[in-house]
Amino acid sequence: MFELMKCAAKHKKSRKNGEDMKKLLTIAGLVLLGISSAQGQPLSPEGYPAKPVRIFVPFAPGGATDYIARVIAEKLSTRLGQTFVVENRPGAGGAIGAEAALRSPPDGYTLLIASASYTVNPAVIKLKFDPVEDAQPVVNLVVAPSVFLVSKETPVATLGELVAYAKANPDKLNYATQGTGSITHVTTEAFLASTSTKMVHVPYKGVGPALNALAANEVQVLFTDPGAAQGLAKAGKIKLLAVAGNRRLEQFPEVQTAAEAGLPQLSNYGSWQGMFAPKGTPVAIVDVLNKNVNAILSSPEMVGIIRARFALPVGGTSADFAARVKSDIQRYGDIARRIGIEPQ
Structure with missing residues (x-):
């Protein structure tokens, strides 16, 4: 040099x-750039970002998506020397905030961090944007399995016993969701279809009210995020039956996976958070965001933060994430059509 x-x-x-x-x-x-990349230093094309960057979160503050967005924003601010600001734009299952972000100028200064509901919404909501054609996937941030929960009074101790009980007692159990057409609704219906069981749907306005109803035995079944449920589960107020993932949870090592319980088809039903940009955002900006976020996700500190939230870092290329988004839209669309849910 x-x-x-x-x-x-x-x-x-x-x-x-x-x-x-x-x-x-x-x-x-070019040599200097290569050295910077090899040493894990931030890379930035043409001085990007030259001003603060907005990250839209299409949900209210306090949830899993809001949490990961704020951590990523903080880390990006440090690495790239500009403020990344989280703005919450809740409503319509995340559709309002997603539309606002993707309709913004494709200059890298408005981003979206959304959850897996982004891929459910096309099947249940008449969207004013195209979640594939109007979006540029940047990177998949994390994945988190869902868990099968039942009320303390429900006379089952395993997922297999729940299926057997539901078959013997059709429509005797109530299941809670975060609302009609939500990801919890679609995935629970997928569970019922795959096990040939019937339960009564009771929608709530969010996972908090649904968990409270489960603890009070107003409903008997809930399929949701383990992070939200851990307090009630550890206190013995609800029962955790199985994990819809490929590994057991470190915080609940005694709880089986769905595959171990004999239902491997339920292993991939969970949630994720990912970053998007409006379609047409320059490739160089997408690349710099992808590379810096991958560096953040691979740090031991970040891995610890994510695992403490019952999730795993993902990372990878923007093409990897784009493929997942398309695949999930197709999968959830097929489920919604099979159970008779129409976009509203």
């Missing part, structure tokens, strides 16, 4: 060798 810079300085005095000097300086710059 030093020799390259010396050579560039020597040729600076000669107009004849001006082109050689420019080439050498270009090479030197």
Whole structure:
């Protein structure tokens, strides 16, 4: 590196060798960029970001998506030297905030961090935007399994026993969701269809009220995020039957996975959070966001933060995330059509 810079300085005095000097300086710059990348330093094209960046979260403050967005915003602010500000835009199951973000100028200064409900919404809501054509996936941040919960009074101790009880008592159990057409509604109906069981749907306005209803035995079944349920589960006020994921939870190592309980088809029903930009955002900006977020997700500190929330860091390329988004939209659409849910 030093020799390259010396050579560039020597040729600076000669107009004849001006082109050689420019080439050498270009090479030197590329080498520096490579060194910066190799050492894990932030990379930024053309000075991006030159002003604060807004990250829209399409839900109210306090939830899992809001939490991960704020942590990522803080880390990006530190790495890139500009403020990344989280703005909550709740409503319509996340559709309002997503539309606002994706209708923004594609300049890298308005981003979206959404959850897996982003891929459920096309099947249940008449959206005013196209979740594939109007969006540029940037990176999948985290994945988190869902868990099967029952009230303390429900006479089952395993997922297999729940299925057997539901088959013997059709429509005797009530199941809670975060609302009609929510991801908890669609995934619970997928569970019922795959096990040939019937339960009565009772929608609530959010996971908090649904958990309270479960603890009070107003409903008997809930399929949701383990982080939200851990307090009641550890206190013995509700029972955790199984994990819809490929591994047991560190916080509840005694609880089986769905596959271990004999229902491997339920292993991939969970949630995720991911970053999007409006379609047309320059590739260089998408790349710098992707690379810096991947660096953040791989840090031991961040891994610990994410695992404490019952989740796992994902990362990967923007193409990886785009493929997942398309696949999930197709999967949840198929489920919704099978159980008769129409976009409203």
